[in-house]
Structures are given as structure tokens and as C-alpha cells.
Amino acid sequence: MKRLISILVLTTLTVGICGSISGTVNFDGKGPKKKKLKMDADPVCGKSHQTPVYRQDFVMDDNNNLANVIVYLKNIDFKGSVTKTQVVLDQKGCVYSPHVMGVMKGQEILIKNSDATLHNIHGLPKVNTEFNFAMPKVLKEKKMTLVKSEDAFKVKCDVHPWMSAYVQVFDHPYFAVTSNDGSYKIDNIPAGTYEVVAWQEKFKDKTVAHQVTVADGNSKQNFTFVKPSKKK
Amino acid sequence: MKKIIHILAVFTMLLTFFLIFVGALIKSTEAGLSVPDWPTTFGENMFLFPYSSMVGGIFYEHSHRLIASIVGFCILLNTILIQFSNFNKFVKIISLITLCAVITQGILGGLTVLYFLPAWLSASHGTLGQTTFCLTIILAVITSPKWYKNKAVKLNSKIRKLSFIAVAMVWTQLIIGAIVRHTESALVALDFPKINDTWIPSFKDDAIEKINYERFVQSFDFVLNLDPITSGQLLIHFMHRSFGYIIFLFMIYYCFNLYKNKLFMTTPIILILLISTQIALGALTVLSKKEFIVTSLHVSNGAAILGILVYLCLNINKSKLL
Ligand SMILES: [Cu+2]
Numbered sequence: 001m002k003r004l005i006s007i008l009v010l011t012t013l014t015v016g017i018c019g020s021i022s023g024t025v026n027f028d029g030k031g032p033k034k035k036k037l038k039m040d041a042d043p044v045c046g047k048s049h050q051t052p053v054y055r056q057d058f059v060m061d062d063n064n065n066l067a068n069v070i071v072y073l074k075n076i077d078f079k080g081s082v083t084k085t086q087v088v089l090d091q092k093g094c095v096y097s098p099h100v101m102g103v104m105k106g107q108e109i110l111i112k113n114s115d116a117t118l119h120n121i122h123g124l125p126k127v128n129t130e131f132n133f134a135m136p137k138v139l140k141e142k143k144m145t146l147v148k149s150e151d152a153f154k155v156k157c158d159v160h161p162w163m164s165a166y167v168q169v170f171d172h173p174y175f176a177v178t179s180n181d182g183s184y185k186i187d188n189i190p191a192g193t194y195e196v197v198a199w200q201e202k203f204k205d206k207t208v209a210h211q212v213t214v215a216d217g218n219s220k221q222n223f224t225f226v227k228p229s230k231k232k
Numbered sequence: 233m234k235k236i237i238h239i240l241a242v243f244t245m246l247l248t249f250f251l252i253f254v255g256a257l258i259k260s261t262e263a264g265l266s267v268p269d270w271p272t273t274f275g276e277n278m279f280l281f282p283y284s285s286m287v288g289g290i291f292y293e294h295s296h297r298l299i300a301s302i303v304g305f306c307i308l309l310n311t312i313l314i315q316f317s318n319f320n321k322f323v324k325i326i327s328l329i330t331l332c333a334v335i336t337q338g339i340l341g342g343l344t345v346l347y348f349l350p351a352w353l354s355a356s357h358g359t360l361g362q363t364t365f366c367l368t369i370i371l372a373v374i375t376s377p378k379w380y381k382n383k384a385v386k387l388n389s390k391i392r393k394l395s396f397i398a399v400a401m402v403w404t405q406l407i408i409g410a411i412v413r414h415t416e417s418a419l420v421a422l423d424f425p426k427i428n429d430t431w432i433p434s435f436k437d438d439a440i441e442k443i444n445y446e447r448f449v450q451s452f453d454f455v456l457n458l459d460p461i462t463s464g465q466l467l468i469h470f471m472h473r474s475f476g477y478i479i480f481l482f483m484i485y486y487c488f489n490l491y492k493n494k495l496f497m498t499t500p501i502i503l504i505l506l507i508s509t510q511i512a513l514g515a516l517t518v519l520s521k522k523e524f525i526v527t528s529l530h531v532s533n534g535a536a537i538l539g540i541l542v543y544l545c546l547n548i549n550k551s552k553l554l
Binding site for chain 1: 449
């Protein structure tokens with residue numbers, strides 16, 4: 001019995017207190033006009049959609065909530081192991097799904113081609129090595145990993161110029177991408193005070209950051225991207 | 233035999249010009265890496281790659297590779313024919329240089345793909361491409377029966393000097409243009425004739441910062457995403473525009489001298505027309521935010537100007553060559 005208690009105490013100490021951060025990301029101002037993607041350069045792409053597909057660099061709902069925003073903890077020292085789960089980057093209907101994603105360095109990325117056409121998947125990282133793979137109709141899957149952490153970089157298809165995605169590589173698992181309602185949640189964060197950063201594609205390096213203290217339970221933190229005004 | 237060689241040389245010249253246009257389309261549609269492998273195409277033999285798979289960017293990139301193979305083959309064939317003909321040494325040497333140029337150009341093209349289009353490599357590929365085009369023009373001229381039939385006129389050294397300067401100026405402008413193109417410096421300003429609302433841009437940090445903030449604001453109104461610019465990009469853009477005007481003025485002077493010597497009555501008119509068109513196309517490239525046909529026409533029209541200047545230079549210096 002004594003042994004059991006000591007093991008329990010030890011486990012609690014090593015694991016420590018963990019909490020989560022959640023909230024929504026929104027936009028202050030009138031968003032840019034939605035623009036349809038023209039896919040007629042490849043008949044397969046055009047045919048695979050019944051409804052129009054819009055540009056994904058700025059996805060906002062009616063309540064000004066922003067999707068595709070990466071929210072992450074900055075300067076956190078993570079000693080744990082790499083997430084075992086695979087992340088999937090699918091090429092479906094000649095658009096990338098998801099459009100924005102975060103991965104841990106060394107985490108396996110499964111690139112899929114769900115289309116009856118060919119793609120090339122061309123990543124333009126600055127820290128990791130640039131890559132460009134052929135994804136012919138017959139090659140449906142390809143696995144890869146990114147070995148160094150780096151800020152969001154573009155992934156594109158040069159066959160279909162409208163296709164683009166963004167990938168950010170982290171050396172820790174504390175990141176999330178906002179869903180269509182602008183919400184995000186980051187779990188299992190060790191207690192402490194952190195700088196939490198939100199990245200949006202159009203705002204690029206003009207990120208929004210807040211100090212957040214994590215204790216037992218959930219901490220709320222919302223982010224607002226403000227539309228730049230003409231006069232500085 | 234000589235007739236076949238000449239016809240083949242003219243055909244090669246025309247096809248090379250078309251090849252430059254198709255090559256320009258690749259950059260204009262950003263399709264350079266749509267085929268990630270080389271010399272294969274999506275793992276297949278490039279000559280067996282099905283037409284139905286030539287979708288989107290692959291259409292431009294793969295067509296360019298196919299046409300380039302034909303050009304390469306024509307040049308190889310003609311070089312062999314010329315070596316066994318009774319053309320003089322000058323023709324034989326030019327044909328060998330052309331062959332070397334086209335082989336180097338093919339390898340450069342492959343390397344641009346394998347090394348993900350670094351600006352210096354892509355710009356070299358563009359420059360060597362147009363230089364090879366000039367060589368095909370020289371070959372087409374000096375294999376022509378007319379070249380040997382018509383007597384060479386002895387011209388003064390001034391007009392001969394001018395003819396060389398003209399070629400050198402436009403060739404330099406070609407290199408500057410290729411750098412503008414491959415360092416993404418064409419849209420550092422969206423206005424014409426002013427550059428970001430000034431005649432002479434400032435390259436200081438605060439001026440660049442101001443432009444970049446303006447671009448950031450604009451990216452919420454435009455569909456186009458305007459990336460931030462650097463002073464280097466602005467400088468090369470400014471150089472390309474300014475040198476274009478200098479060339480225009482120089483060409484008027486050059487053509488005036490050609491008239492004074494009662495030489496080539498129509499070619500100078502074509503030259504001035506093409507250069508005016510070139511400035512208009514350059515302006516339209518900026519104003520249309522790099523509409524792909526306009527941009528490609530700007531490149532190929534530039535090649536045509538360089539070609540005409542080489543042709544003039546060759547004829548003006550004929551007495552020295554024969
Ligand atoms: Cu694609």
C-alpha cells in the first residue's frame with residue numbers, strides 16, 4: 001500500500017498540473033471580397049465541384065470569425081516525444097485539405113492524392129529543404145517528415161496555380177488551427193505563463209500575441225486581427 | 233545541300249523564336265515546377281507522356297520541353313550537315329558554337345527544375361535562350377545565297393560602332409529584364425510611368441517600409457497578394473525601366489544614322505515600332521499586374537528587337553566578315 005501511494009505521488013509530481021487554452025479568433029473590419037477559384041485549366045478539377053470554391057487565404061464567417069489561423073505557444077521548452085499520429089494533407093478536388101496545418105518536427109505527414117488528375121506538391125520552406133514531388137494519377141500516397149521547426153511556409157501545386165496550403169513546423173505539440181467558427185483549443189499545457197501567438201495567411205508575420213497564464217483547468221484567450229487602415 | 237542547310241537554318245530560327253515565347257509562358261503562369269522531374273516527365277519518357285495529361289501548368293512546361301527537343305535536334309542535324317558542306321570556316325564555327333549553346337541551354341533548363349528555379353539559374357536560362365536565338369539568326373543569314381551574292385558595302389566606322397553598341401545595350405537590358413523577372417521585381421510598383429507615385433524612387437529603409445505597408449493595406453482590397461519588397465528589387469526594376477528609355481533614345485539616333493547613310497530603309501522603321509511596342513508592353517505588364525500573355529509578349533518582343541539588331545549588325549559589318 002505504501003509503495004502504491006508513493007508511486008501515485010511520484011506520477012503526479014512528474015506529470016505536474018496541466019491546463020488548456022481555448023478561444024476564438026476574429027477580424028475587426030470589412031473583409032476582402034470573396035473570390036471564386038477558376039479551375040478550367042484542368043477539366044478534372046472543374047468537374048469535381050458542384051458548388052463554387054472560394055479562395056482560402058481569408059476565410060471568415062458571418063460573425064467575423066476567422067478560420068485557418070494557427071494559434072501556438074512560443075518559446076516553450078518541450079522534452080516529450082514526437083506525436084505518433086499521422087497528419088494528412090489531402091489533394092482533393094484540386095484544393096488542399098486542410099489549407100493550413102501545424103505539424104511537429106519529425107511527425108509523419110501523409111500526402112494524399114484523391115483526384116483523378118496529377119499534381120506536383122511543392123513546398124517552399126526556408127529552414128527545411130525545399131521539396132517538389134510528382135503525384136501522378138497512380139501515386140495516391142506519399143509519406144514525408146519535416147525535420148526542423150520553422151514558421152508557416154507555403155506549399156503549392158504548379159500544375160494548378162490556385163492550389164496553395166501553409167504548413168508550420170513546431171518543436172512542441174502546443175498548437176491548433178482555428179475551425180470554421182474561429183475557435184481553437186490547445187490541450188495538456190503544463191502550468192505556467194506563455195506567449196500565445198496567432199498567425200493568419202494575409203497578415204503573414206504581422207501576428208497577434210497575448211500573455212496567457214495556464215493553471216489547472218481552461219484559460220480563455222481570444223485574438224483579434226485588425227484591418228489595416230490606409231493612413232499609418 | 234547548301235539550300236537544305238539554309239532552309240533548315242531559317243526553320244530553326246523561327247522555331248527558336250516560338251520556343252522563347254513558350255518558355256516565357258512558363259514563367260508567366262508560374263508553371264516551371266509543374267513537372268518535378270527531368271529529363272523524365274512524371275516518371276515517364278518525355279516523348280511518350282500522353283497529351284491528355286498535359287493539364288494546367290504541365291501544358292506549358294511539357295510543350296516547352298518537346299519543342300526544345302526539336303530545336304536541339306534541328307541544330308544538331310544542321311551542324312553535322314554544315315561540317316560536311318563547302319561553307320566557309322566562319323559558318324562552320326558559328327554552327328558549332330550554336331550547338332554548344334543549345335546543349336548548355338538544355339542542361340540549364342533541366343537544372344532549373346532540379347534546383348527549384350533559383351533566380352540566377354532561371355535568369356541565365358532566359359539569357360542564354362535569347363543568345364542562342366541570336367546565333368540561329370546569324371546562321372540563317374550567313375547560309376543564305378543572298379549573303380554571298382550581294383556585294384558588301386564599305387561603311388564608316390561610326391555606324392559599325394553604333395551597330396555593336398545597339399546589340400550590347402539590348403543584350404544588357406535582356407539580362408536586367410531576366411533578373412527583374414526571376415527575382416519577382418516586376419510588380420514592386422503597380423503604376424506607370426511613375427514608380428510608387430515618384431519619378432525616382434528612394435531606396436532608404438523608411439521609404440521601403442512605407443511602400444510595404446501600402447501593399448499590405450492593398451492586399452485587403454485586391455485579390456492579388458502583394459508580397460513585401462526589398463530595396464534590391466526596387467533598384468533592379470528602376471534600372472530596367474530607365475535603361476529602356478535610354479535605349480529608346482539611342483535607337484532613334486541609330487536609325488537616324490542608318491537613314492543618313494541610306495541603309496536599310498524598312499528595318500529601322502520596324503525597329504522603332506517594335507521598341508515603342510516594347511515600352512507599351514512593359515507598361516502593360518505592370519498595369520495589368522502581370523497578365524500572362526502580355527508579360528510573355530514583352531519577353532518575345534524583346535527577343536525580336538535583339539534579333540533585328542543582330543541582323544543589322546551582321547549586315548553592317550559584312551565587309552569585315554566576307
Ligand atoms: Cu494540383
